[in-house]
Amino acid sequence: MTLDWPAFTPWTALAGGALIGLSAGLFILANGRIAGISGLLGSLLQRQGEGLGEKGLFLLGLLLAPLLWMAVAGAPQVRIDAGWPALLLAGLLVGVGTRYASGCTSGHGVCGLARLSPRSLAATLAFMATGFLTVFVLRHLIGGAP
Amino acid sequence: MKRFSAFLAGLLFGLGLLLAGMANPAKVLAFLDLAGAWDPSLALVMGGAIGVALPTFALARGRRQSWLGAPMQLPSRRDLDGRLIGGSLLFGVGWGIAGICPGPALVLLLTGHWQVWLFVVAMLAGMGLHATLQARAGN
Numbered sequence: 268m269t270l271d272w273p274a275f276t277p278w279t280a281l282a283g284g285a286l287i288g289l290s291a292g293l294f295i296l297a298n299g300r301i302a303g304i305s306g307l308l309g310s311l312l313q314r315q316g317e318g319l320g321e322k323g324l325f326l327l328g329l330l331l332a333p334l335l336w337m338a339v340a341g342a343p344q345v346r347i348d349a350g351w352p353a354l355l356l357a358g359l360l361v362g363v364g365t366r367y368a369s370g371c372t373s374g375h376g377v378c379g380l381a382r383l384s385p386r387s388l389a390a391t392l393a394f395m396a397t398g399f400l401t402v403f404v405l406r407h408l409i410g411g412a413p
Numbered sequence: 414m415k416r417f418s419a420f421l422a423g424l425l426f427g428l429g430l431l432l433a434g435m436a437n438p439a440k441v442l443a444f445l446d447l448a449g450a451w452d453p454s455l456a457l458v459m460g461g462a463i464g465v466a467l468p469t470f471a472l473a474r475g476r477r478q479s480w481l482g483a484p485m486q487l488p489s490r491r492d493l494d495g496r497l498i499g500g501s502l503l504f505g506v507g508w509g510i511a512g513i514c515p516g517p518a519l520v521l522l523l524t525g526h527w528q529v530w531l532f533v534v535a536m537l538a539g540m541g542l543h544a545t546l547q548a549r550a551g552n
Contacts, residue, residue, distance in 0.1 A: 268447055268448065268451050269449075269450055269451065270450075270451055270452075270453065271443060271450035271451055271452045274440070274443060274450070274452040274454070275452055275453060275454055276434055276454045277454065277457050279432055279433060279434060279454075280433050280434060280454040280455065280456075280457035280458045280461065281457045281458075281460070281461040282432055282433075282461065283428075283429045283430065283431070283432035283433020283434065283435065283458055283461070284429065284433055284457060284458035284459060284460060284461025284462040284463075284464075284465075285429070285461040285462070285464070285465045286425055286426075286428055286429030286432060286433075287425075287426055287429035287430065287433065287458070287461070287462040287465075287466075288429075288461060288462040288463065288464060288465025288466040288467075288469075289425055289429070289465055289466075290422045290423070290425035290426035290429060291422075291426070291462065291465075291466045291469070292465060292466050292468075292469030292470075293418060293421065293422045293425065293469075294418075294419065294422040295469060295470060295473045295479070295485075295487075296469055296472060296473055296476075296479060296480055297415070297418040297422070297479055297480045297481050298415055298418055298419055298422070298479055298481060298483055299473075299478070299479035299481075299483040299484055299485045299486050300419075300483075300486055301486065301487070301488065302422060302426060304514075304515040304516040304519065305515040305540075308515060308519075308537075308540065309540050309543075309544075312537065312540050312541065312544070313544050318483075320416055321415055321416055321419040322419070324416050324417075324419040324420040324423065325419040325420065325422055325423035325426075326423060326519060327420060327423060328419070328420040328421065328422065328423020328424035328425075328426070328427060329423040329424070329426055329427040329516065329519045329520055330423075330427070330519055330520070330522060330523060331424065331427070331523070332423070332424050332426070332427020332428050332430075332431060332520055333427065333431060333436075333520055333521070333523050333524045334523060335424065335428065336427075336428060336431045337524070342524070343431050343436060343437070343524065344434070344437050344440075345436065345437050345438070345439075345521060345524055345526055346437060346438065346439035347438045347439070347511070347512075347513075347526055347528045347529070348438070348439060348442075349438070349510060349511045349512070349528065351528070351531055353510050353511060354511055354528050354531045354532045354535065355531060355532075355535045356507070356510060356535075357507040357508070357510035357511035357513065357532060357535070358507065358511070358513075358518075358531065358532040358533065358534065358535025358536040358538070358539060359507070359535045359536070359538060359539040359542075360503050360504065360506050360507030360510070360539065361504055361507035361508060361511075361513070361514060361515065361518075361532075361536050361539065362507075362535065362536035362537060362538060362539020362540040362541075362542070362543070363500070363503060363539040363540070363542055363543050364500045364501065364502070364503030364504030364505070364506075364507060364539075365500065365504050365514075365515060365540075366500065366539070366540050366543035366544070367496045367497075367499060367500025367503070367543060368496065368497050368498075368499075368500030368501040368503075368504055369496075369497065369500070371504060371514050371515050371516070372508075372514045372515075372516065373426075373514075373515070373516050375501070376459060377459065377462045377463060377466060378466065378470070379488075380459075380463050381462075381463045381466035381467045381469075381470045382470040382473075382474070382487065384488065384491070385491055385493070386488075386490055386491060386492070386493060386497055389493050389497065389498060389501075390497055390498070390500075390501040391501075393497075393498050393501035393502050393505060394501040394502070394504045394505035394508060395505065396502075396505060397501075397502045397503075397504075397505030397506045397508075397509060398445045398505040398506075398508045398509040399445055399447055399509070400505075400509070401445075401505065401506045401508075401509025401510060402442055402445040402446045402447075402509045403446070403447065403448055405509070405510065406446055406448075406449060407448050407449070
């Protein structure tokens with residue numbers, strides 16, 4: 268392992284993380300809800316459960332955030348190397364996986380760990396493990412990102 | 414008011430993802446690439462998020478109602494089952510292929526990268542597939 272020092276951005280990472288934590292804290296304390304993106308999206312998609320208006324507005328805020336960002340700070344740095352077959356496969360796995368797991372990086376990784384849930388700890392360890400493993404296989408065993 | 418705070422929370426969440434670099438798939442993959450030139454930044458995103466959220470959830474646990482009078486909806490399950498682990502393992506593979514998880518996927522939709530639309534359509538199809546399989550298993 269070699270650390271990529273020039274790419275390391277500890278302060279913006281911490282500050283961005285703090286904003287995410289603030290958002291999750293606001294949503295639970297003000298609305299009584301978990302800020303889990305796959306859960307919100309899933310219940311909206313199935314039109315089941317109550318509070319669909321609130322859930323939709325949370326996701327609308329998420330959708331519009333880059334417009335505010337771009338108006339103030341310009342285009343964010345975004346690089347996507349995956350080709351279309353990889354994107355389709357990845358999206359499908361993320362969609363199915365997060366729904367079976369009842370959560371993703373936000374619901375389990377942030378909210379779940381912050382409320383010290385053993386289920387979320389197990390889920391986070393599981394998706395981190397296959398995340399690391401998948402990148403290792405694609406980049407170092409097969410060679411070259413898809 | 415509940416709708417306004419929901420919108421504000423979503424906006425903050427999106428800005429946080431952008432500031433953190435979490436909405437840049439290349440940066441996410443650089444974090445997941447332990448054997449390459451490793452960029453540990455995203456560990457600090459999680460650290461910062463959990464650090465701030467931890468006291469708010471401790472506060473939430475002691476309340477029956479939210480500030481705006483809604484019932485506190487904290488999950489109560491503590492068991493580990495195959496769906497939780499299997500689903501998480503699958504999610505991790507998808508995350509490792511493209512470097513995109515559900516939050517960043519939505520944040521990236523309006524940034525002008527066509528690849529994200531493809532990812533999101535597939536992600537919604539995956540969620541639909543789960544719903545269909547669940548409904549079939551229920552019958």
